[in-house]
Amino acid sequence: MDEMTQLRELRADAPVPDRADLAPGRKRLTDAIAGRSRRTLRLRADWRIASLGAVVAITAAALFVTQVVDTSDPRQSGPATVAGDLDLSSPAAALGRAADFLERQEVPPEPRADQWVYTREVDAASENAKALEEMPDEVANRLIPMFEPDQWVRYDDKAAENDESDTDYRTARESYRIAAALPDDPRALLAKLRETFPTGDGTNGETEQKDEHSFRAVGVMLESYPLPPDALARIYRALATIEGVGVTDHLIRDASGRQVIAVTRSRDANTRSEVLIDPVDYSYAGEREVVSRTHEVTAPDGIKSTTVHKRGDILIDIARTKAAVVDAKGQKP
Structure with missing residues (x-):
């Protein structure tokens, strides 16, 4: 049986949701995602609350999509170039090894003011949305892809830099110099x-x-690109000192299927946040939010629905697969 057939049969007996019930949740979701092109370089403390609430509202009202989690043991098939060198016994060991590597790298010149920063991301939630598009309208209500995977931002964005309405946002140039x-x-x-x-x-x-x-502030800083390698080394050493930070004792698979290091910290009693790091060059590789304890979540006001998040469920799963400084918008490395 193919995956789409399984997905359709998963809740075949569920009543068809009314479009009026689904509309508020979808609007919350699209509103939360609307500013995503800026999210590369900033993240308010309440962003996850708003977006997760919207996702819960839609999935609970329409259908529950189970994410397929890779259960293979990455310790048996880690990247050959570093498998023998990784030390995931503690945050200090893993991040110290990363910092040592980065401190040996040559610091490249700062990008020019007229250059652009290109990033490409894979979002597991977007992949689910694409799958739902193939389902009947009356069941899925067609969730559109949440964001474009390819993004370009100006390195020197004077207008954004002088915009005082958003105190959290930092341009690529500001982040580099900070x-x-x-x-x-x-x-x-x-x-x-x-x-x-x-x-x-x-x-x-x-x-x-x-x-x-x-932990959150470090995560926001790590999303910035580019960062001088010596600065990234200092950030990793500081990250290892934060109370409650841990590291998964094996490589995990990100939204793109790569094996990466997961630096973790409990967000609350029910979930943990993960900063993902490439085990080859120790660059920032993405983020995840993972359910650490099974619990119920009630949808936002106006939508009568409750869903259960089970331990191990992945709520946010974003992988950065490419990042580069380019000479023009639309250019790819």
Whole structure:
């Protein structure tokens, strides 16, 4: 039996959802995704809350899509170039090894003001949306792909840099220079990143404790491209010092199927956040949100639905597969 047939039969007995019930959830989802081209370089503390709520609303109202998780043991087939060198026994060991490698790399020239930053991402949620497009209208209500995988942003974006309405956003040039100036001392470095990417006060985003705030701020900084390799090394050493940070003792598979290092920290009692790192060149490789405890989630106001998130379910799964500095928008390396 093919996968689409299994998907259709999974909830064949479920009542057909009314379009009016689905519309609010879809609008929340598309609104949350609308600013994604900027998300490469910023992430408000409340972004995940809004987007996850929208996804829950739609999946609960329409149908539940089970993500197929690769159950093979990556320890048996890790990248040959580094399999013998990886030390995933602790965050200090794994990130220290990454920092040592990066500190030996030559620092390339800063990009020119007229250049562009190109990134390509794979989003597992977008792949699910594409699969749902093949299903009947009355069942799936057609979730469109959430974002374009290829993105280009100006390295020197004066208009965005001078826009004071969004205090979290940093252009590629700003991020590069902030990273280059980060101190060696991990505590001072984390304090600088918390200042750069502030937490909410309860009205404009959730309030975070210091270590939670530090982990998120590091994650936002790591999404920036490019970063000087010596600066990336300092960030990794600081990341290893955050209370509650762990590392998965084996490589995991990201949304694109690659095997990557997962640096983890509990987000709350039910979920954990993961920063993904390429085990070959130690570049930023993406992010995941994974359910750590089975629990129920109630849809946002206006949608009467509850869904169950099971331990091991992946809520967010984004892989960065390419990143480069190019000379023009639309150009690919």
